[in-house]
Amino acid sequence: xxxxxxxxxxxxxxxxxxxxxxxxxxxxxxxxxxxxxxxxxxxxxxxxxxxxxxxxxxxxxxxxxxxxxxxxxxxxxxxxxxxxxxxxxxxxxxxxxxxxxxxxxxxxxxxxxxxxxxxxxxxxxxxxxxxxxxxxxxxxxxxxxxxxxxxxxxxxxxxxxxxxxxxxxxxxxxxxxxxxxxxxxxxxxxxxxxxxxxxxxxxxxxxxxxxxxxxxxxxxxxxxxxxxxxxxxxxxxxxxxxxxxxxxxxxxxxxxxxxxxxxxxxxxxxxxxxxxxxxxxxxxxxxxxxxxxxxxxxxxxxxxxxxxxxxxxxxxxxxxxxxxxxxxxxxxxxxxxxxxxxxxxxxxxxxxxxxxxxxxxxxxxxxxxxxxxxxxxxxxxxxxxxxxxxxxxxxxxxxxxxxxxxxxxxxxxxxxxxxxxxxxxxxxxxxxxxxxxxxxxxxxxxxxxxxxxxxxxxxxxxxxxxxxxxxxxxxxxxxxxxxxxxxxxxxxxxxxxxxxxxxxxxxxxxxxxxxxxxxxxxxxxxxxxxxxxxxxxxxxxxxxxxxxxxxxxxxxxxxxxxxxxxxxxxxxxxxxxxxxxxxxxxxxxxxxxxxxxxxxxxxxxxxxxxxxxxxxxxxxxxxxxxxxxxxxxxxxxxxxxxxxxxxxxxxxxxxxxxxxxxxxxxxxxxxxxxxxxxxxx
Numbered sequence: 045x046x047x048x049x050x051x052x053x054x055x056x057x058x059x060x061x062x063x064x065x066x067x068x069x070x071x072x073x074x075x076x077x078x079x080x081x082x083x084x085x086x087x088x089x090x091x092x093x094x095x096x097x098x099x100x101x102x103x104x105x106x107x108x109x110x111x112x113x114x115x116x117x118x119x120x121x122x123x124x125x126x127x128x129x130x131x132x133x134x135x136x137x138x139x140x141x142x143x144x145x146x147x148x149x150x151x152x153x154x155x156x157x158x159x160x161x162x163x164x165x166x167x168x169x170x171x172x173x174x175x176x177x178x179x180x181x182x183x184x185x186x187x188x189x190x191x192x193x194x195x196x197x198x199x200x201x202x203x204x205x206x207x208x209x210x211x212x213x214x215x216x217x218x219x220x221x222x223x224x225x226x227x228x229x230x231x232x233x234x235x236x237x238x239x240x241x242x243x244x245x246x247x248x249x250x251x252x253x254x255x256x257x258x259x260x261x262x263x264x265x266x267x268x269x270x271x272x273x274x275x276x277x278x279x280x281x282x283x284x285x286x287x288x289x290x291x292x293x294x295x296x297x298x299x300x301x302x303x304x305x306x307x308x309x310x311x312x313x314x315x316x317x318x319x320x321x322x323x324x325x326x327x328x329x330x331x332x333x334x335x336x337x338x339x340x341x342x343x344x345x346x347x348x349x350x351x352x353x354x355x356x357x358x359x360x361x362x363x364x365x366x367x368x369x370x371x372x373x374x375x376x377x378x379x380x381x382x383x384x385x386x387x388x389x390x391x392x393x394x395x396x397x398x399x400x401x402x403x404x405x406x407x408x409x410x411x412x413x414x415x416x417x418x419x420x421x422x423x424x425x426x427x428x429x430x431x432x433x434x435x436x437x438x439x440x441x442x443x444x445x446x447x448x449x450x451x452x453x454x455x456x457x458x459x460x461x462x463x464x465x466x467x468x469x470x471x472x473x474x475x476x477x478x479x480x481x482x483x484x485x486x487x488x489x490x491x492x493x494x495x496x497x498x499x500x501x502x503x504x505x506x507x508x509x510x511x512x513x514x515x516x517x518x519x520x521x522x523x524x525x526x527x528x529x530x531x532x533x534x535x536x537x538x539x540x541x542x543x544x545x546x547x548x549x550x551x552x553x554x555x556x557x558x559x560x561x562x563x564x565x566x567x568x569x570x571x572x573x574x575x576x577x578x579x580x581x582x583x584x585x586x587x588x589x590x591x592x593x594x595x596x597x598x599x600x601x602x603x604x605x606x607x608x609x610x611x612x613x614x615x616x617x618x619x620x621x622x623x624x625x626x627x628x629x630x631x632x633x634x635x636x637x638x639x640x641x642x643x644x645x646x647x648x649x650x651x652x653x654x655x656x657x658x659x660x661x662x663x664x665x666x667x668x669x670x671x672x673x674x675x676x677x678x679x680x681x682x683x684x685x686x687x688x689x690x691x692x693x694x695x696x697x698x699x700x701x702x703x704x705x706x707x708x709x710x711x712x713x714x715x716x717x718x719x720x721x722x723x724x725x
Contacts, residue, residue: 045122047235048224049129053121053136054238056219057114060144061107063211064151067204068103068274071155072096076271079162079531081584084265091263098260098272105248105255106276110147112246114140118239129224137220141212145205151276152204158275160192163531165387166578166591168270168278171285172388257281257670264687266585266668291408293714293721302707310711314704318647322636326712329633336630340426340495341604342488342567343628344558345620347396348547349389349477350505351573353382353593354581355544358526364518365541367549372556377598377609379641381682383651383659384575384594385617390441392574393501395617397450399637400713401655401706406446413449413720417635417712419621420451423497426629429453433484434501435461435475452499456483469512476512477504477547481554488563504547505577509539511546518545531582540580555599568628569599572620586685588666588675592653596620596641600627606642612682614660615641616651637709650701658702665691665698672699 076085076092085092117136124132158169165172248255260272295307304310308324315321322328355365366373385395391403398405398415405411420430431454438444438457447455458474461483468479484500504511511517520541522534530537551571558567573594583591596615600606604627618638625632626640639646650660656667663676664685674695675685691699 046124046126046129047122048126049124049132050118050122051235052133052219052224053118054235056137056140056215057111057118059211059215059219060140061111063208064107064110064144064148065100065103067148067151067155068099068106071159072099072103072271072274075159075162078159079582080267080271081582084267084584088263088265088268091265091268092271094262095260095268095271098262099274101248101259102255102272102274102277104245106151106274108242108246109276110144110151111242113143115239115242122236133220133224137212137216145208148204148208149201152201154275154279156197156200158278164579166583168273168282169275170278170282173279173282174286260669261671264673264689266588266666266673269669269671291402291405291410291717293410293717295711295714295718298707298711298714302703304704304707307708307711310704310708313700314708316648316701325715326636326708327633328636329631330626330629331631333630335603336628339566339603340428340630341601341628342496342498342563343423343428343624344484344488344498344500344567344569345396345624346500346502346551346554346569346571347389347393347574348505348551348571349502349574350544350577351547351571351594352544352576353380353573353595354576354590355541356380356595360523362519362521363523363526363541364520365544365548367518367545368552368556369548372552372599373597375559375599376555377600377606378611379596379613379615380611381589381613381651381659382572382594382596382615383589383592383617383653383657384573385652386654387575387578387592389574390443392617393443394446396621397447397499398713399618399621399635399709401710402713404441405713406442410717410720411442411446411449413717415450415713415716417637417716418450419499419634420497422625422629422632422634423495424451426632427494428497429492429494431456431487431496431498432501433480433487433498434458434503435477435480436473436501436503456487469514471504471510472508473503473506475503477502478512478515478550478553481550485554485557485561488558488567502547504550505540505543507579509536509543511542515546515549517542518549520545529582530580532580537580540577544577559599565601565603567601568604568624570620570624571595571597572617585666585673585687586675586678587683588657588685589651589659589664590683592657598623604628608642608644613641614649614651616653618652619649635712650698652702652705655702655706658698660698662694663688663698665695665702674698 117139121132121136161169161173244250255277260269262272263269299306299310302310304313311324359365359370384392386392386403390406394400394403394405397419399417423430430452432447432452433456435458438455444455458470461468461475461479464483464486465479468475470476480500480502484498487498488496520538522537527534555569558564558569576592576594578591606627616638619641622634622636622638623641625634626642639649648660650658652658658665663674666673666675672691672695674688674691676688678684678686
């Protein structure tokens with residue numbers, strides 16, 4: 045056996061291996077100091093050390109996968125005749141240089157993507173990553189060019205590549221062009237075990253399981269646990285999650301995975317001690333109301349791009365984030381403890397439209413399913429005309445094809461608005477909000493003898509953050525304490541602040557315009573952010589609620605006003621349309637997705653986000669990296685959370701509540717899909 049050649053091949057490989065390990069290590073420390081809170085991290089030093097050790101296992105495993113094509117060379121080298129050793133070594137050097145340059149560029153690209161993904165979403169690469177490939181490509185690239193430091197990113201590539209080239213030349217000089225020793229000792233045969241160690245390194249574990257998410261769970265601190273990931277495994281886990289969350293309408297499997305015996309058992313567990321307020325098929329009804337029978341109001345709902353409850357609370361006269369909306373807030377019902385359904389626009393949109401925990405349906409084979417959960421159905425049953433209006437392109441994410449089957453009479457997008465107003469200003473994602481709102485008001489004015497339900501989707505408060513030249517911004521001065529908490533450059537932060545101010549001001553203008561018009565007496569307007577903007581501020585696990593919080597706003601004319609209102613109850617997107625139905629429709633059937641926010645009799649309320657976070661009056665639970673964290677509120681204002689060492693009885697109650705809520709609505713969506721597939725067959 046040519047052990048001398050084999051040893052030299054391993055030496056060359058080891059030098060490259062150490063190089064790659066340091067790439068991962070440097071990136072992990074860069075991540076730590078970029079996104080970690082120094083004061084908080086001082087209290088969890090032991091956890092950080094454990095996370096770095098855990099991270100090293102993930103890094104070694106990822107590197108081993110990248111080096112896998114080289115193993116064949118190692119094995120072959122042991123059987124190469126001595127006279128061909130130098131020739132083989134040169135071939136190996138050329139092969140390893142090419143292969144590892146490709147691996148370096150791939151790994152480095154994923155590391156950079158993961159770094160900025162975390163900056164935007166405050167999460168490593170997850171399911172949302174795959175949505176990028178289905179989005180408006182030109183708009184995404186425009187956002188990347190505007191928001192991200194392209195020159196710095198290019199510099200990182202250059203430094204890494206030049207370092208690799210320098211290392212390769214050094215290896216060639218010291219390990220390739222020098223003589224190979226033909227003498228060896230018996231213990232050198234132990235080097236053959238390196239191949240076995242390599243495959244153990246790939247596996248990352250000597251135990252029963254290979255590296256899994258739970259191997260990162262070394263602390264009760266969410267950020268510390270996230271430190272154990274690397275970009276390659278983040279993508280691997282995200283892809284596994286994507287496969288697990290693929291829409292496969294298998295109801296029996298869904299019931300079995302919930303550990304309940306039947307749909308009825310799931311519903312009973314969800315209801316607990318409460319009297320049933322929906323049937324076995326989740327259907328329920330609004331109360332009979334003679335006034336609503338004779339005077340059905342127009343209803344406008346607006347899904348506001350990235351409208352943030354955090355920004356509402358930061359707003360001051362000098363740090364003006366909501367513009368003219370400040371003057372309208374006293375006239376609105378403002379629920380201050382609301383959460384979004386999801387953390388992405390398309391996911392939230394589908395959740396609003398059909399109440400689905402499973403997304404993305406519009407780009408699945410089930411896009412043409414007419415869902416019984418459609419929010420347009422209750423309005424259609426009461427003689428309404430139903431509209432979906434947006435400043436975006438209607439073909440975005442195939443929403444037009446999906447919405448055609450959800451009982452909307454009219455679908456109008458950016459081209460319709462431009463036809464209505466050729467001077468409407470556009471940006472990467474479509475027509476700005478103000479022009480959409482003008483179009484909505486014009487739609488409201490159409491006299492056709494029918495009440496109108498209008499669903500509006502806005503887009504302006506999205507990267508690249510721009511405001512129309514026609515909009516006169518109000519001065520914004522960032523306080524010193526806010527400057528310390530932002531995680532992007534000041535110019536990007538200010539661009540977002542002005543964009544948020546613009547969207548909020550235009551919303552105020554629409555409300556004021558309708559309120560002062562003849563339609564102000566019979567038009568209900570509701571608005572909520574599709575998700576909080578996570579790009580600008582750092583949110584610690586203790587800020588988990590505000591990280592997910594969005595405002596929920598109702599303008600309700602005098603004749604339709606509710607008898608009960610509590611601004612501080614826990615609320616979520618799931619509750620908005622049940623509330624709208626009960627405000628506007630008499631004796632109307634709808635599918636239960638949440639609770640009437642103006643119902644004084646409702647005892648237990650909860651907010652839910654992404655179907656892995658839930659908050660109530662006592663605390664919150666969050667599922668991160670397959671680990672459940674239980675928090676209690678740090679104060680009466682319910683803004684900060686305190687992590688608890690154990691989930692406890694109430695935490696388990698919340699976990700069961702969230703699981704049953706998710707499962708029964710997933711089953712409902714699956715039932716509709718199965719029914720439609722049978723009808724097609």
